[in-house]
Amino acid sequence: MSRSVDRFLDEQELFPSGHSASREADRPNAHNVNAMQCAACNQSEYLSRDYCRCGHYLRGQLEDEYLTWEKGLQANHKSMLEVIERKMKPMRYLIATTIPFMLVPLAQLTFxxxxxxxxxxxxxxxxxxxxxxxxxxxxxxxxxxxxxxxxLENYTFQSFLEERRYSLNEV
Structure with missing residues (x-):
């Protein structure tokens, strides 16, 4: 879509004087919230573009990052579940030791x-x-x-983008 918009602006001569769509526009800063780095040419490009200026498919790259992030969330949750289950096992045995204390009053009442x-x-x-x-x-x-x-139940693509932004700001 951005190529067709650039072509339209060139044809209608709607660019400010001295600017042209054919000239490579400024690329975004690497730490920009709305930017990602192309895997093919290592240049920064806006998230809204489907293709990098080198021709690489950026949307697919972003979707791959999202799927990797999603799998990481699920793997972290599964490992956390296993660790907590191991920690909870002794607690269940401790609760089982209280059963005789609960049965004494009932036995006295019955017998x-x-x-x-x-x-x-x-x-x-x-x-x-x-x-x-x-x-x-x-x-x-x-x-x-x-x-x-x-x-895990409430993540969205937007939460992926926000987390990605925070990770870029930490670098």
Whole structure:
């Protein structure tokens, strides 16, 4: 599209004096938000152009970068999921150790209903403390996974471009 616009402007002589579309226009700065580097000629070119001035297909290059970024997001999420599952395994065993504390009051109520008192509910105190502590720890451990899941479910091409811009500004 940009070639046809340049040709139209040349034909209608709508360029300012001394400028022409046939002359190579200024290329964008390499760290410009709207620029990317052509893989064929290593020159900066605007994101809106489909083809570089050397003829290389820039849109395909940008789509390849996007697909690589998308696969990286999914791989990071999968590795984070595996790490968190390994960390959560001991927590599940810890919660399983509280089962006897939960069963004592129920057994007393079932087998000795005449001797049942409020004191037998004190057996639930350690179980509740362990379960509460493990719930807090689980929530703390899963926070990065929840954020990663949210990002994985809601990413768009626009978020790719924004992240790409931030990575260019860091260089």
């Amino acid at each position: 000795w209903p005449d001797n049942f008192s409020i004191g037998s509910f004190l057996y639930w105190a350690p179980a509740m403390m362990v379960a509460g502590a493990s719930a807090v720890i689980e929530r703390f451990l899963k926070r990065p996974l929840v954020l990663s899941t949210f990002r």
